[in-house]
Amino acid sequence: xxxxxxxxxxxxxxxxxxxxxxxxxxxxxxxxxxxxxxxxxxxxxxxxxxxxxxxxxxxxxxxxxxxxxxxxxxxxxxxxxxxxxxxxxxxxxxxxxxxxxxxxxxxxxxxxxxxxxxxxxxxxxxxxxxxxxxxxxxxxxxxxxxxxxxxxxxxxxxxxxxxxxxxxxxxxxxxxxxxxxxxxxxxxxxxxxxxxxxxxxxxxxxx
Numbered sequence: 001x002x003x004x005x006x007x008x009x010x011x012x013x014x015x016x017x018x019x020x021x022x023x024x025x026x027x028x029x030x031x032x033x034x035x036x037x038x039x040x041x042x043x044x045x046x047x048x049x050x051x052x053x054x055x056x057x058x059x060x061x062x063x064x065x066x067x068x069x070x071x072x073x074x075x076x077x078x079x080x081x082x083x084x085x086x087x088x089x090x091x092x093x094x095x096x097x098x099x100x101x102x103x104x105x106x107x108x109x110x111x112x113x114x115x116x117x118x119x120x121x122x123x124x125x126x127x128x129x130x131x132x133x134x135x136x137x138x139x140x141x142x143x144x145x146x147x148x149x150x151x152x153x154x155x156x157x158x159x160x161x162x163x164x165x166x167x168x169x170x171x172x173x174x175x176x177x178x179x180x181x182x183x184x185x186x187x188x189x190x191x192x193x194x195x196x197x198x199x200x201x202x203x204x205x206x207x
């Protein structure tokens with residue numbers, strides 16, 4: 001019997017999906033999400049959102065944070081350092097006053113101890129929130145303010161503050177350090193700088 005290849009019937013993994021880099025959030029979108037979470041009294045989500053923006057961590061590192069990683073005694077530290085799962089290199093990040101306030105409120109509400117994960121999972125067989133759950137939570141934030149969820153993802157959180165810092169300072173080396181990239185080329189690609197800057201120059205040039 002003649003063998004029929006199934007490869008022609010196989011659907012491309014990206015068919016019907018928007019692929020490529022996820023968009024960073026704009027300032028007005030950050031405040032729209034933050035305000036909704038504050039008004040709804042969603043302490044965990046507010047702490048997750050604010051810390052995700054501040055830390056610029058990959059989702060896999062953010063969900064594995066323990067209370068002790070960002071606390072000195074009963075106080076949230078203004079700066080923290082963790083080992084990145086992907087690169088096994090340390091990266092530092094700042095924790096702004098408003099984020100510290102949100103995290104403290106969540107720790108108190110959830111009665112978390114120093115050794116506890118900062119964002120425990122609600123699923124019994126998982127000790128901390130998973131990256132898929134994080135992505136689903138973020139999708140809820142995005143759709144709640146009327147954005148297209150397919151254009152945003154967990155990397156939107158990581159890219160947001162880094163993009164704002166680059167736009168204000170043009171300091172690629174600083175952004176590289178903040179993102180924990182080993183190569184400057186990775187930072188350039190990650191931020192899509194060449195394309196964005198080229199378009200900006202084109203917009204400023206009248207013919």
